[in-house]
Amino acid sequence: VQLQASGGGLVQAGGSLRLSCAASGRTFSRYYVGWFRQAPAKERTFVAFISWSGVGTYADSVKGRFTISRDNAKNTVYLQMNSLKPEDTAVYYCAAVDYSRGYPYTLPSAYNYWGQGTEVTVSS
Numbered sequence: 001v002q003l004q005a006s007g008g009g010l011v012q013a014g015g016s017l018r019l020s021c022a023a024s025g026r027t028f029s030r031y032y033v034g035w036f037r038q039a040p041a042k043e044r045t046f047v048a049f050i051s052w053s054g055v056g057t058y059a060d061s062v063k064g065r066f067t068i069s070r071d072n073a074k075n076t077v078y079l080q081m082n083s084l085k086p087e088d089t090a091v092y093y094c095a096a097v098d099y100s101r102g103y104p105y106t107l108p109s110a111y112n113y114w115g116q117g118t119e120v121t122v123s124s
Contacts, residue, residue: 001026001113005094008118011084015122019079021094021115029072031098032105035079037090037120044093046106050077057105062088084122091117 007019021033034049048058048068056068067080077094095111103110 001028001031001096001098003094003096003113003115005092005115005118008092008120010121010123013084013086013122013124015084016080016082017084017120019081019092019094019118019120021077021079021096023075023077023096026098028070028075028077028096031096032110033068033070033077033094033096034105034111035068035077035092035094036108037088037092038117039090042090044108046108047092048079049105059106081120084120086122086124089120089122091119093117 002024004022011017030052032051035047036044037047038044046059050056050068050070065083070077094115096113097111101110
């Protein structure tokens with residue numbers, strides 16, 4: 001499956017953005033999909049993931065501000081980001097996996113497909 005992340009941009013603190021992760025090549029509905037982010041000179045970190053049944057799990061740093069959702073008819077997963085903070089600035093990557101690889105879904109190792117990333121910049 002090929003993943004295409006989009007929706008990043010420049011926003012002021014307190015603003016909102018919606019990221020999209022569009023999949024092509026295979027039916028997406030049975031995949032777990034995660035969002036990760038990587039700030040300059042930092043490791044890639046977990047943001048959120050959604051199960052094939054639509055249950056979302058979030059990093060503590062974004063809980064209550066971000067919402068992950070999926071539209072299987074459109075083969076797309078969304079990350080709605082509200083109340084953005086400067087520390088949310090990063091390149092955001094979506095990832096997907098169609099079977100359990102034995103890693104928690106909060107780890108990059110759990111995923112075998114990755115999108116190219118979309119940049120989010122939050123100004124103070």
